[in-house]
Amino acid sequence: xxxxxxxxxxxxxxxxxxxxxxxxxxxxxxxxxxxxxxxxxxxxxxxxxxxxxxxxxxxxxxxxxxxxxxxxxxxxxxxxxxxxxxxxxxxxxxxxxxxxxxxxxxxxxxxxxxx
Amino acid sequence: xxxxxxxxxxxxxxxxxxxxxxxxxxxxxxxxxxxxxxxxxxxxxxxxxxxxxxxxxxxxxxxxxxxxxxxxxxxxxxxxxxxxxxxxxxxxxxxxxxxxxxxxxxxxxxxxxx
Numbered sequence: 001x002x003x004x005x006x007x008x009x010x011x012x013x014x015x016x017x018x019x020x021x022x023x024x025x026x027x028x029x030x031x032x033x034x035x036x037x038x039x040x041x042x043x044x045x046x047x048x049x050x051x052x053x054x055x056x057x058x059x060x061x062x063x064x065x066x067x068x069x070x071x072x073x074x075x076x077x078x079x080x081x082x083x084x085x086x087x088x089x090x091x092x093x094x095x096x097x098x099x100x101x102x103x104x105x106x107x108x109x110x111x112x113x114x115x
Numbered sequence: 116x117x118x119x120x121x122x123x124x125x126x127x128x129x130x131x132x133x134x135x136x137x138x139x140x141x142x143x144x145x146x147x148x149x150x151x152x153x154x155x156x157x158x159x160x161x162x163x164x165x166x167x168x169x170x171x172x173x174x175x176x177x178x179x180x181x182x183x184x185x186x187x188x189x190x191x192x193x194x195x196x197x198x199x200x201x202x203x204x205x206x207x208x209x210x211x212x213x214x215x216x217x218x219x220x221x222x223x224x225x226x227x228x229x
Binding site for chain 2: 002033035042043045048056058088090092103104105106107108109111
């Protein structure tokens with residue numbers, strides 16, 4: 001158990017809909033990262049928050065947004081969903097602000113299926 | 116630009132065989148970090164090891180060992196006496212100091228048959 005909690009574990013929805021994925025980091029970790037794992041793109045970094053502020057951005061679509069709340073939990077919002085958004089979405093956390101200085105602890109992922 | 120290449124898409128071995136998973140990376144930075152993660156069938160990502168670019172010592176942890184060679188930009192992972200429970204997807208990853216993302220390789224599927 002990494003200590004990172006993601007909900008929901010599974011989600012099935014239709015094209016055009018909007019969903020919210022939630023992540024609670026390990027106790028004491030200030031950084032939250034979101035990754036997308038799909039068959040064609042592999043594991044892709046989406047975005048990072050550090051203590052409530054956006055710290056780094058990766059290949060995140062404009063239809064997607066994220067935020068980190070004062071209690072440090074984070075939400076990833078996916079809107080106008082398309083079939084290609086079906087993927088496993090991972091949240092990870094770390095103490096430091098930079099991934100290079102410490103390991104990332106990954107949650108179990110939220111599997112999104114868009115029909 | 117950062118890039119991680121895991122040329123082996125899938126490897127099948129019989130239990131007790133040794134197996135080496137290859138990882139080649141590209142980076143322009145002199146300070147960087149290399150990682151290996153395991154993704155079992157249940158789907159979670161399990162951290163195995165982190166190595167910084169200034170530490171080329173090989174590391175052994177039980178049946179696992181890692182060989183880091185800067186001269187060939189490789190960070191290979193060997194499992195000795197493989198077991199069925201080692202069956203998983205293994206990812207090599209790279210991050211550069213000061214940049215806040217891990218770049219993952221495509222992963223290698225390891226199947227260990229009894």
